Amino acid sequence: AQSVAQPEDQVNVxxxxxxxxxxxYSVSGNPYLFWYVQYPNRGLQxxxxxxxxxxxxxxxxxxxxxxxxxxxxxxxxxxxxxxxxSALYFCAVRARNSGNTPLVFxxxxxxxxxx
Amino acid sequence: DGGITQSPxxxxxxxxxxxxxxxxxxxxxxxxxxxxxxPGQGLRLIYYSQIVNDFQKGDIAExxxxxxxxxxxxxxxxxSAQKNPTAFxxxxxxxxxxxxxxxxxxxxxxxxxxxxxx
Numbered sequence: 002a003q004s005v006a007q008p009e010d011q012v013n014v015x016x017x018x019x020x021x022x023x024x025x026y027s028v029s030g031n032p033y034l035f036w037y038v039q040y041p042n043r044g045l046q047x048x049x050x051x052x053x054x055x056x057x058x059x060x061x062x063x064x065x066x067x068x069x070x071x072x073x074x075x076x077x078x079x080x081x082x083x084x085x086x087s088a089l090y091f092c093a094v095r096a097r098n099s100g101n102t103p104l105v106f107x108x109x110x111x112x113x114x115x116x
Numbered sequence: 117d118g119g120i121t122q123s124p125x126x127x128x129x130x131x132x133x134x135x136x137x138x139x140x141x142x143x144x145x146x147x148x149x150x151x152x153x154x155p156g157q158g159l160r161l162i163y164y165s166q167i168v169n170d171f172q173k174g175d176i177a178e179x180x181x182x183x184x185x186x187x188x189x190x191x192x193x194x195x196s197a198q199k200n201p202t203a204f205x206x207x208x209x210x211x212x213x214x215x216x217x218x219x220x221x222x223x224x225x226x227x228x229x230x231x232x233x234x
Contacts, residue, residue, distance in 0.1 A: 044225035108158035
């Protein structure tokens with residue numbers, strides 16, 4: 002069975018400081034990993050994905066994520082946070098050999114960037 | 117613009133009433149999905165369909181039904197058997213057919229329907 006854990010319900014960071022939103026996963030075999038962002042009363046917007054190759058993945062809005070196979074982690078990072086980054090962030094996983102089966106999502110982490 | 121359209125944005129249901137949530141996509145995606153979102157619980161899968169005229173139950177299918185008669189459309193009916201239907205419902209789609217590397221493709225989401233009980 003596949004699962005995703007986002008250990009922090011809430012992350013607070015000052016504007017201009019680096020941010021990290023944590024994600025660990027469990028899957029049989031190799032994973033495809035995804036990060037999404039959700040603003041209030043909106044759907045999820047895709048930020049970035051890890052497929053294969055370079056462990057550091059760059060995505061939209063200056064976000065990046067680092068895949069660590071030994072720690073089964075895929076933490077989302079940004080060097081300098083903006084107030085507009087305040088939102089709900091979801092990590093998701095899919096086993097590499099599972100076709101287009103649904104993504105399995107974590108419970109989300111609320112990021113609050115304080116001016 | 118290509119995308120996923122969910123309607124209505126807000127929906128109210130009376131006790132004992134069935135309601136249908138609409139989801140339409142013009143992305144030519146094969147697979148479509150319905151999730152329910154409750155505060156602090158993340159997204160939970162209700163139903164999904166990988167191809168027209170076929171669908172599978174997700175983790176919380178009880179009290180819901182779906183149909184997939186057209187590639188573009190995947191409506192969700194919340195029946196009176198669903199005792200706690202108040203939630204935010206999200207529809208998603210993704211490229212689907214084998215040989216298209218579908219596993220590595222992200223799901224694209226609509227902007228949701230918020231269902232409340234009167």
